[in-house]
Amino acid sequence: MLKLFKLLGNKRLFVILIGIVMFITLMGFTIGSRTSLSWPEKFVRDTVGFVQNIFYKPAGYIAGLFEDIGNMKGIYEENEELKIALAQYTREKARFNFMEAENKRLQIALDFTIAQSEKNNYEFHIAQVVSVNTDPNNRSLVIDIGQRDGVKVDMTVTSVEGLVGVVSKVSNFTSTVKLITTMDVKDPNTNAIAATALNKQDKTFGIIESYDQKTGTLLMTGIKEDDPLKEEDTIVSSGSGGLYPQGMVIGTVESVQIGEMGSLRTATIIPAADFVDWKQLFVVFTPEVQE
Template identity: 55%
Template sequence: MFKWLGNKRLFILLVGIIIFIALMGFTVGSRAGLSLPEKFTKDMVGFVQQVFYKPASYVSGFFEDIANLKRLQEENEELKTAVAQYKQDSVRYGNLAETNQRLQEDLKFTEEQKNRHNYTLRTAQVISVNSDPNNRVLNIDIGENAGIKEGMAVTSLDGLVGTISHVSNFTATVTLLTALDPSSSDANAIAATVVGKENNTFGMIEKYDPKTGYLQMTKISESSNIKVNDIIMSSGIIEGFPKYMIIGEVKDIEVSEYGLAQVAYIKPAANFTDWKEVFVVIPPEVTP
């Protein structure tokens, strides 16, 4: 009896081998469709691949989206800087060709003079705002580590914002034009002129009137041909302060208190209510 059972197992094993070989031959051979075992196996493999592939693809796509977002942010910052630079350059190039031609003919025209107004812009994010009427300042996220120094001009896409008043290693404080007050010991007047009338119109931006929202340009000569709607820019005659920085537009003109000069009321070009980023104006390196 035991011998018969052993023969039965051997018989079943041989039948299984024959069926396996037949299936292999049937699989290898050319045929129109898949067998049921093959279909089942392919479905199982496809299901497992789908279970693992989709989450992996989502994770991969997530990190790829983050990388793309970072690149997009960097490109956006570069475009904003380019726009701000273009606005400054468009004013400068208005009379630069004529000035350059004249100065090139001057034997005393040096490389230092050529590069004197070749400023660059460095983007800074605004990290805090102090709206105290007596202390109107911004804090930005770059400082000495980025070459920022006190007295540097700060602009937005629209126009001049203020100047750097304090610098630490990684941050800096910007005192806004709206803080200008001749009675303050910290006040720094800005030498200004009219776009297109640089040779005969000069004045000083000395004060901001919070009631009207206008800057006051004083010490303007009676003979100056300044008019309403003229665009005011920095003149660059003060050491270290750039030229061609748009300040605002003339809205009114009157004779000064003593009748010896004129006072112009300027609507600032910059928007002093919505702060995201600003641009610090970096002067060119002057080789001694």
């Protein structure tokens, strides 16, 4: 038994010696200066490279996948922020456009009232249009000022462009305006307008008491044969009769015709006011009715 242990011990020593010799030999191959690798080095390098390639590609793919997911999340969050910014910009732009249009309307209204006050001793109270009645037999509209604001029946209502009508009904907070497009010579209650031509007040005179629905024009009658009225003259209220104050712009002469009796003429007038899409109008306060 003792001999057997000695034999095994000698074998272990022999194996260790062989291993040391091979290690020294391998070191000798690798330490020296040379241009090519030994076959053990090639084997080890190829093996290591193969194993690294097996593990590196899946690891790189997984790392790239997580990186792409992170990028997609960042892009999504950025898109959401851009959507919010765009919606806010759209709201602000719409608000700005509305304010700009409102400011322009108010500036026009201010310029109009200043210009009118310089011509006549009138006050123009601005009013918002609440509703419009498009019934052909009862064309009217409702404005948002009434008796508490000093509005009375028969007060004149105008737009920046021209005459619109007269107040026909008044309540505490609103007023109904009867449009000049309801004028009918056959109606005994029609509000006829005594009219003249701008810069020809001492030479021109006529009565406007009807509106033609088909042509959208007013008819001015009772014009004398020697009246200098001609096409494109601006027609304004003369102030006679007391209903419409002097100087309210009515429209422009489209044509002048010989009257039925030959001695008097008639004129077709294109209204200055555009009877659609109203937002703001003015009630005219004259010194006689102002409180």
